[in-house]
């Protein structure tokens with residue numbers, strides 16, 4: 001098993017998806033595509049689909065119950081308002097599910113945050129912050145890195161690149177020599 005892993009080709013973003021990114025409405029796609037962008041930047045193959053726990057429940061169940069057999073290893077579920085998508089996804093699979101509450105509607109995402117995060121024991125959703133689609137991508141990559149070790153240096157490189165935005169700290173000021181007491 002370990003040997004087979006060693007011989008395995010490294011993951012590329014163009015491979016068969018191993019992350020499924022779902023969202024409750026096509027209107028969510030601009031923010032949801034940021035999860036996909038992060039995964040592409042880390043070379044993790046993923047796919048994005050709009051499907052709703054309320055409007056297209058059968059589609060959600062079909063997608064999630066066949067996900068593992070299609071090679072998906074982590075699911076990201078995003079939704080705004082009465083955000084039940086991540087919970088419904090978690091109810092139909094034992095794959096890890098990352099929930100992203102979205103800031104849609106009049107309550108600024110607080111409604112979606114509570115709907116996403118307050119899951120009953122045994123059916124966990126690992127929720128990130130409101131509109132936290134980029135972090136959902138990074139969290140998916142960290143989970144996947146346990147079985148795809150080539151992802152760890154890519155994640156570290158992304159963090160190092162981000163740190164560059166902060167610039168270098170100013171050089172420490174040289175200490176002035178202490179004044180000598182005058183001789184009398």
Ligand code: RP5
Nearest residue numbers: 024025027028079080081104
């Ligand atoms: C949620 O309702 C969706 O995830 C979306 O954030 C929100 C509004 O959906 P639309 O009415 O724009 O389709 O289920």
